[in-house]
Amino acid sequence: MINRRHFLTTVAVGTASAAALAACGTGSSTSAGETGSAENPVTINYTWWGNDDRAERTRKAIALFESKNPDIKVNGNFTDFAGYWQKRATEAAGGGLPDVMQWDLSYLRDYGQRNQLLDLGTVNINTDAFDKSLLPSGQIRGKTYGIPTSTNAFAVYYDPAKLASLGIAEPTGKWSYKEFNDFLTEVGTKSNSAIFGSTDYTGVWWMFNIWLRQNNIEAFTEDGKLGFTKDDMKKWWNTTAGLRGTPAIITEERVTQLAPKSPFGSNVTATEVTWDNFMAGYLADSGAKELKLVPPPSDDPDNLGLFLKPSMLMVASAKTKFKDAAARFIDFMINDPEVGQIFKTSRGVPASKTQRDGTTFEGTDKLVVDYEKSIEQYLKDAPEPPIVGFGTLEASFKRVSSDLNYGKLTIDGAADAWFKEAEDLIKQNA
Amino acid sequence: MTQSPTLSRRSAQSDSPLPRKSRQRGADARAGYTFLLPWLLGFIALTVGPMISSLYLSFTNYNLFEPPKWIGLDNYTTLFQDERFLQSVGVTVSYVVFGTPLKLAAALAVAMLLNSKRRGQGFYRSAFYAPSLIGASVSIAIVWKAMFGDAGPVDQGLSFFGINLGGWVGNPAMTMPMFILLTVWQFGAPMVIFLAGLKQIPADLYEAASMDGAGPIRKFFNITWPMLSPVIFFNLLMETIHAFQIFNSAYIISNGEGGPAGSTLFYTLYLYLRGFSDFRMGYASAMAWLLLIVVGILTLIIFRTSKSWVHYSGDAK
Numbered sequence: 001m002i003n004r005r006h007f008l009t010t011v012a013v014g015t016a017s018a019a020a021l022a023a024c025g026t027g028s029s030t031s032a033g034e035t036g037s038a039e040n041p042v043t044i045n046y047t048w049w050g051n052d053d054r055a056e057r058t059r060k061a062i063a064l065f066e067s068k069n070p071d072i073k074v075n076g077n078f079t080d081f082a083g084y085w086q087k088r089a090t091e092a093a094g095g096g097l098p099d100v101m102q103w104d105l106s107y108l109r110d111y112g113q114r115n116q117l118l119d120l121g122t123v124n125i126n127t128d129a130f131d132k133s134l135l136p137s138g139q140i141r142g143k144t145y146g147i148p149t150s151t152n153a154f155a156v157y158y159d160p161a162k163l164a165s166l167g168i169a170e171p172t173g174k175w176s177y178k179e180f181n182d183f184l185t186e187v188g189t190k191s192n193s194a195i196f197g198s199t200d201y202t203g204v205w206w207m208f209n210i211w212l213r214q215n216n217i218e219a220f221t222e223d224g225k226l227g228f229t230k231d232d233m234k235k236w237w238n239t240t241a242g243l244r245g246t247p248a249i250i251t252e253e254r255v256t257q258l259a260p261k262s263p264f265g266s267n268v269t270a271t272e273v274t275w276d277n278f279m280a281g282y283l284a285d286s287g288a289k290e291l292k293l294v295p296p297p298s299d300d301p302d303n304l305g306l307f308l309k310p311s312m313l314m315v316a317s318a319k320t321k322f323k324d325a326a327a328r329f330i331d332f333m334i335n336d337p338e339v340g341q342i343f344k345t346s347r348g349v350p351a352s353k354t355q356r357d358g359t360t361f362e363g364t365d366k367l368v369v370d371y372e373k374s375i376e377q378y379l380k381d382a383p384e385p386p387i388v389g390f391g392t393l394e395a396s397f398k399r400v401s402s403d404l405n406y407g408k409l410t411i412d413g414a415a416d417a418w419f420k421e422a423e424d425l426i427k428q429n430a
Numbered sequence: 431m432t433q434s435p436t437l438s439r440r441s442a443q444s445d446s447p448l449p450r451k452s453r454q455r456g457a458d459a460r461a462g463y464t465f466l467l468p469w470l471l472g473f474i475a476l477t478v479g480p481m482i483s484s485l486y487l488s489f490t491n492y493n494l495f496e497p498p499k500w501i502g503l504d505n506y507t508t509l510f511q512d513e514r515f516l517q518s519v520g521v522t523v524s525y526v527v528f529g530t531p532l533k534l535a536a537a538l539a540v541a542m543l544l545n546s547k548r549r550g551q552g553f554y555r556s557a558f559y560a561p562s563l564i565g566a567s568v569s570i571a572i573v574w575k576a577m578f579g580d581a582g583p584v585d586q587g588l589s590f591f592g593i594n595l596g597g598w599v600g601n602p603a604m605t606m607p608m609f610i611l612l613t614v615w616q617f618g619a620p621m622v623i624f625l626a627g628l629k630q631i632p633a634d635l636y637e638a639a640s641m642d643g644a645g646p647i648r649k650f651f652n653i654t655w656p657m658l659s660p661v662i663f664f665n666l667l668m669e670t671i672h673a674f675q676i677f678n679s680a681y682i683i684s685n686g687e688g689g690p691a692g693s694t695l696f697y698t699l700y701l702y703l704r705g706f707s708d709f710r711m712g713y714a715s716a717m718a719w720l721l722l723i724v725v726g727i728l729t730l731i732i733f734r735t736s737k738s739w740v741h742y743s744g745d746a747k
Contacts, residue, residue, distance in 0.1 A: 082686065086706045093494040110709070114495040256600035256690045257580045392708045399687065406602060406691040417513070424508075428491065428710070 035324055038070040044325050047077045048102035049084040053280075053346065060342050065332050072325045074100075085391065092116050097317035099326045103146050105137060105310055106394060108385040112145035118316040119143045123327035126335060129353040137310050137382040148310030149334050150348030152277040153372055153379075154210055155293040156180075159286070162270050166190045173294025177239055180297035181248065187270045188247025196250035199263055201273040202240045203401030205394045206309075207296065211236055213305035213380065214298045224387045224430075226422060233415045237404060244405055252405040261285060276368050277311050277348040283364060291364075293371040295378070304378040311348030345369065388429040396421050488715035498712065505716035515717070517692050518700040524606060525696065526673040529613045534665055537617035541624035542654075555625070562618025571682035575599055578608050599683065602693040609694065612679060620665040627661030628654070656741040663740045667732055674725055677702070697721060 036042035048058060055078050062074045077098070079087060085107060091097050097116060111117050121144045127135060130148075138146035160170055168186055175183070184197025201207050209219050218227040243249045250263050264272035265285030272282070273296055282291055298304045314333055316326040333339055337358020340350045345365040349372050350356040361369045387393075400418045403409045409417065463470070488505055490498035509515050544555050564570050578584050580597035588595060598604035635653050644652065655662075677698040680688070688695030688703070697717070705714030 089494050089706060089709055111495075114493075116495060252690065253596065253600035254580070257597045259685055389708070395687075395707070399689070399692075402689065403691050408602070408691045425708075429493075 036071040041071050041073045042322050042325050043073040043075055044322050045075045045098035046100045047098045049081045057342050061339050099320040099322055100316050100329050103313040103315040105385055106391045108146055109388045112140045116318055117145040118318050123323050125327050125331045133381045134351055138313050140385055146313030146315045147334055148313050148351040150311050150350050151308035152275040152311040152348040153306055153308050154296055155276045156271055156273050156296050157291050158271045159288050160292055171294050175297045176299050177297045181243055184248040193247040196269045197248040198269050198271045200240055200249045200405055202237050203398055205397045207273055208236050210305040214300055214303050220387050230415045230419055234411050237411045252402055276371055277345055279364050279368050280346055295375055306375055306378050307380050307382050309382055389425045393422055484715040487712050488719050490712045492712040493709040494711055505713050518695045518697045521695055522697040529610045530669045530673050533614045533617050536614050537620035538624050541621045545628045559618035562616040571679040574612055575683045600690055602691040605693045623661055623665055627658045631657045659740045663736050671725055
């Protein structure tokens, strides 16, 4: 029989000891100090987004790092891109960001400006082998919050085999918007709508950004406002006004059905305008033997508006207890030639010259490297990190463009809707 | 527990029986609360606490990184100028208004079929109940998406009859019918409750009605409906509240975006996007509280109207 007094005492003792245990837990987990030794290594947490392929490569890189640095252990963890930012947001709110993280340019300001990231200028990381025009994209107000691992550039992908079967000549990449549009229409008409020309490229934020630069406009001003007007935006969406609903452009219904796979990867479009490091993914998705890259169109043949963007950055948490270990790991990931051999172009083309020269590129990896070489003369400085909340704006740009293609919005209505959201967001984060 | 106060009280009040009874009740209550304690602590720490803090956050501008800034009713007033918010309200209301009655009708119809005495009824009951067990799961949403996609079984089946709609998933006009079908298909839970209610109706009522020459339709409206009305009331309430909370299937079928063209932007999905993609926790909290209030008011309205149509046995009606 349960004696009430006895039972209550047990409960009380149990609760107290649980509380005491919890107290012990927090007490004992604090680190001994900033640096470790081979006998007593420190453990840093590293997190990244990506697929299984990247996870496999990252594990190899971590093993290599640990064998070279016996005083540091790296605890790796990864998720997909969308879930990645939701996780980071909750961790930052709780003050527990991982020590080292793979990062995206779109979110650099959100976290850097809010003092969540370590100023990497205060620790020892070698950036001598970096192109000086690239580093500013990891800097905000004179502080270095991120260092690029690699670069990517915008390009038009096409499948030569598909064009050959339709009897269409391969593009040279020297084309105006009109010529590009005519090309897309030709693909759609000659294939009897079996293959569409492309997705509506005006729905891609970065292509809009490139078009702005071709017209000598910066997307964002230094004080975090919009650098372009509603009319610019309407003009941009008007570029493909004559193509929407024709075989030149795939219908939004189809795009939605195919998601999360891209129409190009699903072999229903002949071209796609996007980042050049998607090559491996497209090859795997489409099963094509070969894919080629040419520059996107421009109405000014001397100004293609192109730039190398950091495809990803390495950052550290402002609250890390192991600054030295974090810096050594970042230095290793961005500079070590053997890391280049592990990742090839799957992160983009290595940004550090030491790493790039130490990597052998073959097959498709070579195509990507060659493309970035071929556009070298047109490259301008990388844009500054976009404004706080840019991730949201990029998503709403895509959504509004999609509504435009569904015919739910007119071009004027789409521009109004996007500007309203953008102005609200800028006000919110001011 | 110290023994002495109890002893002294007992000695002082030993001659009056009433306080002893109440003391006994007090002791029972103490024991009751002790056993409730684990749940109660969880309820306060994990439900009431966060609710109160979300009420506070709904009056602030909070982006998870910086301390919340008090902005009064701003979140609530901007809500009504936010076109995406209004769209999400429209989507959710049409889902509740069309989905819930259809689901209940399907549940009642199947429950009546399964109520008759036939061989193998146990098997049929389990078979019809099964979808509601798995219906809210992630895997079913993925299967549903494939079924209603381009060249999926639904599209092909309809083409056989000469109806060419294409895939439903990418067509803004067809996504709502698809979601309503998904919820109707999960009629199992209300069906089981209806079935239990139908079994409570005395058979002699139907016998007497048959003697008087009543047909099946007459029997349904004059016997089944009034006798079952408390159960209908309960199911209506639960399913309405449940329908407002749709999230999983909407998130998966639209890749977490509420597309195509915002046609699946359910209330909870927009709330989630605002909070966790746009980092506007204050705004999301305001949305959560507005939903709570609206669902509360609706529940109250359903309760009020119930007086005129719900019949409890023993009532003089």
